Structures are given as structure tokens and as C-alpha cells.
Amino acid sequence: MKITSSSEHVLIEDEQIGLGAVAPGEFSIPFKVMVVEPCDTFAADLHIIWGELGSSKPSEDLLEVRVLAQRADIDWRRYKYINPYAEAPAQGGRFIGRREQVHTLVSRILQTPMEPTYIDGQKRVGKTSLAQTAADEAMRNDPFRKLHKLYILWGNIAAEDSRTTIKNLGSEVERFILGALPDSGGFEPGVYDGTLAPLVKLSQNVHGLDQERRFVIILDEFDDIAQDLYLQGNLAETFFANIRALTATPNICLLLVGGENMPYVMDRQGQKLNRFSRVNLTYFSRAAEWEDFERLVRQPSEGVLEWHLDAISEVFNYSSGNPYFAKAVCKEVMTRAVSERDADITAEEVRAAINARISTFESNQFAHLWQDGIYSPMEEREVVALKRRRTLAAIARCLRAGEEPTLESIWSQRGATQLTKAELGSLLGDMVARDVLSEMGGVYDLKLPIFRLWLMGVGLSRVANDRLGEELASIDQQLEDDAQVLPEEIVSLTSGWPPYRGTLVGPERVRAWLSQRQTNREQRLLFTLLKAVRVVSVEENLQRLRTAGQVLREQLGVPTRKKLTDRREDVVVTYVDGEGKSGQRYASDFAEENKIARTAILPPLLVREGFSRIQPKGCRAP
Numbered sequence: 001m002k003i004t005s006s007s008e009h010v011l012i013e014d015e016q017i018g019l020g021a022v023a024p025g026e027f028s029i030p031f032k033v034m035v036v037e038p039c040d041t042f043a044a045d046l047h048i049i050w051g052e053l054g055s056s057k058p059s060e061d062l063l064e065v066r067v068l069a070q071r072a073d074i075d076w077r078r079y080k081y082i083n084p085y086a087e088a089p090a091q092g093g094r095f096i097g098r099r100e101q102v103h104t105l106v107s108r109i110l111q112t113p114m115e116p117t118y119i120d121g122q123k124r125v126g127k128t129s130l131a132q133t134a135a136d137e138a139m140r141n142d143p144f145r146k147l148h149k150l151y152i153l154w155g156n157i158a159a160e161d162s163r164t165t166i167k168n169l170g171s172e173v174e175r176f177i178l179g180a181l182p183d184s185g186g187f188e189p190g191v192y193d194g195t196l197a198p199l200v201k202l203s204q205n206v207h208g209l210d211q212e213r214r215f216v217i218i219l220d221e222f223d224d225i226a227q228d229l230y231l232q233g234n235l236a237e238t239f240f241a242n243i244r245a246l247t248a249t250p251n252i253c254l255l256l257v258g259g260e261n262m263p264y265v266m267d268r269q270g271q272k273l274n275r276f277s278r279v280n281l282t283y284f285s286r287a288a289e290w291e292d293f294e295r296l297v298r299q300p301s302e303g304v305l306e307w308h309l310d311a312i313s314e315v316f317n318y319s320s321g322n323p324y325f326a327k328a329v330c331k332e333v334m335t336r337a338v339s340e341r342d343a344d345i346t347a348e349e350v351r352a353a354i355n356a357r358i359s360t361f362e363s364n365q366f367a368h369l370w371q372d373g374i375y376s377p378m379e380e381r382e383v384v385a386l387k388r389r390r391t392l393a394a395i396a397r398c399l400r401a402g403e404e405p406t407l408e409s410i411w412s413q414r415g416a417t418q419l420t421k422a423e424l425g426s427l428l429g430d431m432v433a434r435d436v437l438s439e440m441g442g443v444y445d446l447k448l449p450i451f452r453l454w455l456m457g458v459g460l461s462r463v464a465n466d467r468l469g470e471e472l473a474s475i476d477q478q479l480e481d482d483a484q485v486l487p488e489e490i491v492s493l494t495s496g497w498p499p500y501r502g503t504l505v506g507p508e509r510v511r512a513w514l515s516q517r518q519t520n521r522e523q524r525l526l527f528t529l530l531k532a533v534r535v536v537s538v539e540e541n542l543q544r545l546r547t548a549g550q551v552l553r554e555q556l557g558v559p560t561r562k563k564l565t566d567r568r569e570d571v572v573v574t575y576v577d578g579e580g581k582s583g584q585r586y587a588s589d590f591a592e593e594n595k596i597a598r599t600a601i602l603p604p605l606l607v608r609e610g611f612s613r614i615q616p617k618g619c620r621a622p
């Protein structure tokens with residue numbers, strides 16, 4: 001492969017690169033280019049010559065390439081500490097897409113009577129962001145400009161005792177309503193002793209004063225409410241009767257927001273909540289919301305990073321359109337881009353970022369996948385969550401071993417867990433229904449690829465390492481789990497390697513090589529060997545061949561060449577091993593570097609004959 005450029009701005013270090021054998025499929029070749037003078041672009045010609053197995057004629061191709069510089073005006077230092085891919089709920093201009101849901105919510109808030117809604121969906125799909133954005137949007141569109149918003153995170157008012165929780169909630173809402181009035185002097189403070197009834201009264205009074213003034217109240221993480229507020233008992237009855245009464249007032253609109261336990265809470269009090277309409281939020285859909293997803297990735301780093309389509313597609317592949325994990329990946333991509341001053345983002349950068357980030361995810365970032373959506377009272381949830389964790393651990397072991405996770409193989413990887421097969425089947429079915437797993441033709445898989453990657457790496461020992469871990473993991477299993485070679489270990493090893501015969505040897509090649517052994521512990525041994533291997537660059541190799549030639553010439557005292565352009569023919573170079581193997585290539589490199597004629601390279605079988613051809617008097621054949 002030969003690259004030439006007529007540009008005066010750049011200097012190509014190695015114009016010619018020999019690739020050796022190339023396997024079918026895509027491959028890339030790095031060229032080192034020194035920029036002598038700043039320029040936006042330069043053109044180069046690539047001349048490729050190759051031979052194919054089974055054909056003696058070489059093929060060739062000439063390609064023109066244009067290399068474009070990235071923008072020069074990026075203020076990289078600014079982004080060293082500020083990462084625009086924040087994990088906080090997105091509001092204002094940072095909220096992207098979900099137009100249909102926003103529209104539904106805004107019209108339910110603005111219409112008369114106001115229509116209460118509950119928003120549910122997996123944790124981290126954007127419920128809080130949606131509720132806030134919709135309420136803000138409604139305020140902007142309120143013709144009277146008299147719509148007020150209150151956001152309450154359940155954890156901020158929750159107390160150990162539910163009566164106190166109700167008191168906190170009542171006072172907080174009261175303060176908000178009074179605070180919104182131009183003159184709140186005439187109102188007595190309500191007594192919220194186990195009831196929210198004074199709020200109903202207050203809202204009626206306020207409505208009497210000003211019919212255009214309205215309130216939207218977001219109760220976030222509502223499914224965290226204590227059991228005695230919804231399961232049974234007087235307090236629960238009162239609380240939900242109050243909520244129902246509040247939604248019947250013309251000037252208060254409630255938005256209840258909750259995760260996968262929301263349906264369970266709503267079911268217990270279904271009758272009282274039948275006025276509520278539901279908005280269910282899922283991951284971004286590739287088919288229907290692709291453009292929004294593109295903006296989700298691109299917008300925060302606009303003007304800095306140049307995202308190629310394949311990169312965005314890769315972010316989607318790993319996150320399945322989950323906005324939280326998509327942003328987490330983008331955040332890492334951005335951090336790396338800033339430290340490398342590389343604004344050009346392709347799928348390669350995305351994969352590198354994921355590999356580097358994956359084992360720094362904490363269990364709690366995935367915990368909702370096994371903890372949420374358990375439709376039973378609190379005290380029973382722990383047990384179910386534990387069983388789900390073990391099921392996930394067994395699936396991860398199947399995947400690590402390269403087995404398809406069917407019911408059979410998951411069962412055989414369950415370790416010391418006491419699960420019946422029927423129980424395992426129902427746990428799997430439940431996780432399929434919740435979209436945590438997918439199932440096709442009896443083969444299960446994890447729906448979220450980034451979760452799969454995590455679970456197969458560091459996640460397994462964290463998920464399997466529970467209270468009853470001793471029972472679960474025999475020591476052997478533990479050792480095996482811990483020996484796993486992690487993606488970032490491979491990345492950090494290969495990132496220091498120079499190109500080998502023109503191509504970079506990346507993590508995939510190493511992983512493929514490791515997988516020649518079945519168990520993690522054997523792979524760990526291979527990896528230890530690999531870490532001790534020193535990879536020598538082509539330049540270093542050639543340098544050594546020149547030095548070797550020098551040493552030989554000095555030892556043998558051979559006469560120097562008469563002219564610089566002369567190629568010596570008074571030596572014979574040979575090699576061990578057969579033709580077409582590395583020995584032959586080194587012999588040819590040696591000849592090239594030491595200005596020896598190609599005809600002086602002889603295959604092992606012809607050495608004797610060749611030697612006698614040039615044999616001076618008094619010298620014996622080897």
C-alpha cells in the first residue's frame with residue numbers, strides 16, 4: 001500500500017506499508033502524517049497492490065482520499081470540567097423529543113376540567129424530565145398566565161410515620177398555593193392531621209376568588225409511598241379519598257410519577273383513582289423516534305463534537321434507546337474526546353468509550369432491572385429480587401461460557417441456588433414481560449446490551465455476591481467469576497501497541513485469541529502471557545535488521561560497496577522455515593535494508609549451490 005500526497009503542508013512518514021496477509025472483511029490502516037504547515041485539508045493518492053490466493057497476477061487499485069481537518073476554534077479547555085451530558089433530569093431546552101407525550105400532558109393540564117394523569121415506566125426513561133417539561137410548557141401556553149407549578153419529590157416529604165408524611169405534603173402544597181396568590185392574607189393555615197381535606201377547601205376558596213388561577217402539582221417517585229398509605233387501613237382510605245377529592249377541584253391538576261411499582265400502588269386503590277389517565281414511557285424507538293435520538297446525542301455537544309451516523313447508531317445499539325444509558329455513553333465519549341482533542345466521533349470512539357466505562361457502572365445503576373416491578377408487599381420483594389439476581393447471574397454465566405441461554409442451560413448454570421425449574425421459568429417469563437429480557441425460540445437474552453456487557457464483566461460477581469452468597473457461589477465458581485479478563489484490561493493493553501504490519505491490533509483480535517480457551521482462568525493465563533509480550537514496531541524491526549547487517553559486515557570484514565546505488569551480490573541470505581512464512585519476509589527485509597540484491601536471497605534448499613557460485617578461494621561451503 002502506497003500513499004502519496006502532493007500537498008506541501010504535510011509530510012507522510014511511511015509512504016509505503018506492507019500489510020502481509022489480510023483476512024476478508026473490513027480493515028483499517030493507520031498512516032502517520034506530520035503537519036508541516038496548518039491546513040484545512042489535503043488530498044492523497046492510495047495505491048494498493050495485492051495478490052489473491054489462487055491467482056498469480058497481482059491486482060491493483062488507485063484511490064483518491066481527501067483528509068479533512070477538524071475545527072480549529074474549539075475551546076477544549078472549557079470542556080475539561082464541564083460535561084454537557086448531565087445525569088440530572090432534562091428540562092427546558094435540554095429535553096428532547098417525546099412530542100406526543102408532552103402534547104398529551106399539556107392539553108390535559110390546560111383543558112377544563114383539568115385531567116389528572118399518572119406517568120409510569122422503567123426507572124431512568126425520562127419520567128421526571130417529561131413531567132417537568134410538560135408542566136413548564138403548559139405554563140408557557142396558559143392563556144391567562146396564571147398556571148403555577150409545584151414539584152415534590154416524595155423522598156423530600158416522606159417521614160418515618162405516614163401521618164407526618166401527610167402533614168408535610170399538606171403544608172407544602174398549602175404554602176405553594178398561598179405563595180402564588182397576589183394577596184394571601186385572609187387564609188387560615190390548615191391542620192393536616194392525617195388528612196389533606198383542608199386543601200380541598202383552600203382550592204375551592206381560591207377558585208372563588210380567581211377562576212383563572214390554576215395549579216399543577218407533580219408528585220414524583222410516588223410509588224415509594226409507605227405501605228400504610230395505600231395497602232389498607234383508615235389512613236390509606238383517607239389519603240386516597242383526599243387525592244380523589246383534590247382531582248375533582250377545578251383548579252388543581254395532579255401528575256403522579258412513578259416507576260414500575262406504580263401499577264401495583266394504583267391497583268390497590270383503583271376505584272379512587274379512576275379519574276387518572278395513564279402515560280407510559282418506554283425507551284426511544286429506533287423506528288419512530290430516531291431523529292429525536294440523534295438530537296439527544298448531538299445537541300449537548302453541538303459545535304464541539306462531530307458525530308458520524310455510525311457513531312449514533314452504535315450508541316443506540318448499546319443503549320437500546322434508553323436515554324440515561326445513551327447519555328452516560330455520550331458523556332464518556334465526550335470526556336475522552338476532550339482529553340484527546342479529537343472532535344471526530346465514529347463508532348470506533350463509541351466502542352472504546354463503552355469498553356472503558358463499562359466496569360465503572362455501579363450495581364445501583366442497573367438495580368431497577370431486578371428490583372422494580374415486583375407486585376407484592378414490601379417484605380416479600382427482597383426475596384423475589386434475590387431470585388431474579390441469581391437468574392441474571394446464571395444467564396451471565398451462560399453467555400460467558402458461550403452457551404445459548406435456554407431454560408436448560410440457565411438451569412445448569414444456576415450454581416448452588418435452590419431454585420426449582422418451574423420457579424426459574426416463571427422468573428424468566430416475568431423478566432421478559434418487563435422487557436428486561438427478550439426471548440426468541442426458547443433462547444433468552446438481555447434486552448439492554450450495555451447491561452449484558454456489564455453483567456458479563458464486573459456485574460456478575462456484584463449481582464451474585466448477595467447476602468446468601470456463600471450458599472450460592474462455591475469457591476470454585478467465585479474464582480472462575482473473578483478471573484474474567486475485563487474489556488478495559490484488554491483496551492489498556494492494546495492501546496499501547498504500535499500497528500502490526502500496517503494494521504492496529506485491537507481488543508476484538510485479542511478477545512478472539514483468548515477465546516481459544518474455555519475457562520476464565522485459562523484465559524487469564526493467556527492474557528498474562530500476552531501482557532508480557534513486547535510488540536515491536538516495523539521501524540524498530542528494520543532498524544534492528546540494519547544493525548544486524550552492520551555487525552555481520554564488521555565481523556566478516558567484507559569490502560565496502562563501490563557505489564551507493566550498488567547492491568551487493570557477494571553474499572547469500574537464507575532463512576529457515578518454508579517459503580511464504582515470516583522467515584522469508586525477514587530475509588527480504590534484511591536484504592532490502594542492507595542493500596543486498598534480491599537475487600542473493602535463496603531458499604534453504606538452494607543455499608549450498610548458491611554459495612558455491614560466489615565461493616572465493618579458500619572458503620568452504622557451510
Ligand SMILES: Nc1ncnc2c1ncn2[C@@H]1O[C@H](COP(=O)(O)OP(=O)(O)O)[C@@H](O)[C@H]1O
Pocket residue numbers: 086087088089090094095096097098122123124125126127128129130296323324327
Ligand atoms: N427526552 C429527553 N431528553 C433529554 N434527556 C432525557 C430525556 N429523557 C430522559 N433524559 C435523560 O435520561 C436520564 C433519566 O431521566 P429522568 O427524567 O431522571 O428519568 P426517570 O424520572 O424516569 O427516572 C436523565 O439523565 C435525563 O437527562
Ligand SMILES: [Mg+2]
Pocket residue numbers: 124127128129220221
Ligand atoms: Mg425520576
